Amino acid sequence: MYGMVNKAVQDLITRQHGEDVWQRIRGLAGVEEDMFISNEPYPDELTYRLVGAAAEVLAVPATEVLRTFGRWWILHTAMEGYGHLMKAGGRTLPEFLINLPNFHTRIVLMFPHLRPPEFECMDVTAGSLRLHYHSHRRGLAPFVTGLLEGLGEIYRTPVTVKHEQSLDAGAEHDVFLVRWEESAA
Numbered sequence: 133m134y135g136m137v138n139k140a141v142q143d144l145i146t147r148q149h150g151e152d153v154w155q156r157i158r159g160l161a162g163v164e165e166d167m168f169i170s171n172e173p174y175p176d177e178l179t180y181r182l183v184g185a186a187a188e189v190l191a192v193p194a195t196e197v198l199r200t201f202g203r204w205w206i207l208h209t210a211m212e213g214y215g216h217l218m219k220a221g222g223r224t225l226p227e228f229l230i231n232l233p234n235f236h237t238r239i240v241l242m243f244p245h246l247r248p249p250e251f252e253c254m255d256v257t258a259g260s261l262r263l264h265y266h267s268h269r270r271g272l273a274p275f276v277t278g279l280l281e282g283l284g285e286i287y288r289t290p291v292t293v294k295h296e297q298s299l300d301a302g303a304e305h306d307v308f309l310v311r312w313e314e315s316a317a
C-alpha cells in the first residue's frame with residue numbers, strides 16, 4: 133500500500149500514545165523505515181506487521197486497531213489532507229455513501245498504482261443501506277467499520293454499522309448494514 137497508509141498509522145500511534153510507543157511498535161514489527169514516503173508503494177505485509185505489533189504493544193485486538201485506524205483515516209488523514217475531495221463526495225452522509233463506489237477513481241489519478249477497494253450500495257432506504265465491500269486484501273473489514281463511523285462523525289450523523297456478512301466467516305464478500313437517523317441526514 134502507498135506510504136501514506138503507513139504514515140497515517142505512525143501519526144495515529146504517535147499522537148495518541150507518544151513517540152516511545154511508536155518506536156516499540158516499529159521495532160516489534162521489524163520495520164526499518166523511520167519515515168514513509170506518501171506516494172511510494174510499500175508491501176502490504178509491512179502494514180499488516182505494523183497493525184499486528186500495535187495490537188500486541190497496546191494489548192488490544194488487531195480488529196480494534198483497524199477500527200480505530202479507520203476513524204483516524206477519515207477524521208485526520210482524509211479531512212486534513214484531502215478536504216476538498218471529501219467535500220466533493222457529498223453534502224450528507226447518505227449522499228457520500230451513494231457516491232462511495234466512485235470515490236477512489238479520483239484517488240487513482242494521484243496514486244496510479246492504487247489497488248482500491250470496491251463498494252456497492254444496495255437496499256437503499258431513507259435511513260439505511262447495505263454496503264457491499266470487495267477487496268484484493270484480507271482482514272480489513274474492521275477498518276471499513278471504523279471508516280463508516282468516522283464518516284458519521286464528520287457529517288454529525290450518528291451511525292450504526294452491522295457487519296452482516298463476513299468473508300472471513302465464509303461469505304462470498306463482506307456486507308455492512310449502515311443505519312443513520314433520518315432526521316440528522
Ligand code: HEM
Pocket residue numbers: 133134136137210214217218232235236239243245246247248249266267268269272275276279280283
Ligand atoms: C481522500 C480520502 C482518501 C484517500 C486519499 C484514500 C486513499 C487510499 C489509499 C492510498 C489506500 C491504499 C491502497 C493502495 O495503496 O493500494 C486506500 C485503501 C482503502 N480505502 Fe481509501 N482513501 C480515501 C478515502 C476512503 C474512504 C472515504 C473510504 C471508505 C469509506 C475508503 C476505503 C478504503 C479501504 C477499505 C481501503 C483498504 C484497501 C482494500 O480494501 O483493499 N477510502 N485508500
